[in-house]
Amino acid sequence: MARVRLALLGTNKYRIVLTRTGDVDTSIEQRTLAANLAGAHYFLSFHAGDLGTAARRITVFSFQPPTSPVLSPAPPPSAFVPWAQAQEAHLDQSRQFALALQQRLALLSGVQVDLPAAAPVRALRSVDAAAVAIELGRLATDTDATALTEPAFQQQVAASVVQALTTLEKGGT
């Protein structure tokens, strides 16, 4: 995350708000609150996960509500957005963001990058901005995570994030 921050600061185009600094326990709501209060345009959440047998693998997730919006009764018009449904107004933007990231990350050599996926990621549910979660694997408990912590690899991921954001800002994917 620090490398992504540095790469973004290097463009002189973005203001970055870290929702967590250091190894401190910050709740999902606290992180969401920090992003929403800052008026974020984009929200990135990085995760290490068990993505199977590939040494380096990345999946980019956008939010998918657990219950299809079709099944939910339409809420009455209101100036207020329910906190738990804040992300639902940005689903298309988030999907575009995920696609732009996936396309950039897919250019990295030696990394398996899956097609963008939608998942009920709790960390994205209340974010009032285009939001994605990037999961890097593999990180099973019995697996060495060295492949994910190499500075060169992290730098490549950071550069891809900057390129994806630049592309989105120009109106493309």
Next chain:
Amino acid sequence: MSRRAKILLLLLLVVLAVAGFYLRTLAKRVFIEPAQHAEEAARAKLSEFALQSKQGPSQTATLYFPSLDGGNLLPENRSLIWAEADVDRVRQVVLALAEGSHQGLSHVLPPSTTVRAVFLSPDGTAYVDLANDVLNEFPPGIQTETLAVYSLVNSITMNIPSVKRVQFLIQGQEVETLDGHADLTAAFAPDPSHIKSGP
């Protein structure tokens, strides 16, 4: 009171306090914990009974197990003798998933999973209450949690038509996430997009 008597009194109080604490711990072990274990054991027996129902003809159920390498769910047919009531059928599906794949696919739930209770509301929402041992040895990550949730939801709803949605509870409580990632605060509708289509 002499100094010696005071010291003796103090020592006596300390001994009484330690004895009291020990007796309280002992009583808890003897009377309270076995009751909890008995409750869990009774639930486990109920679960086994539901899974091993011997009445009625055997039918094929389709269970969906995760393929972590593919990042999707794969179907696996399983022969089950369905229970009469839909809530028991839900329990059967969950326990069949906990038993694990017979074709080498990934685990959804640990084999020790206990289904505490299943409720079915008139609007077709099944409330599946799992014991917190479901989180034992759960592999970390967004993908693993998402596939686990939709493995359960798709397997339940596609085999039991009266169930339209599934809401998960852990130890009788609504929880924020399964293990830090998947949002469990709402009921899940089935989503076939997580199932691998074609060969």
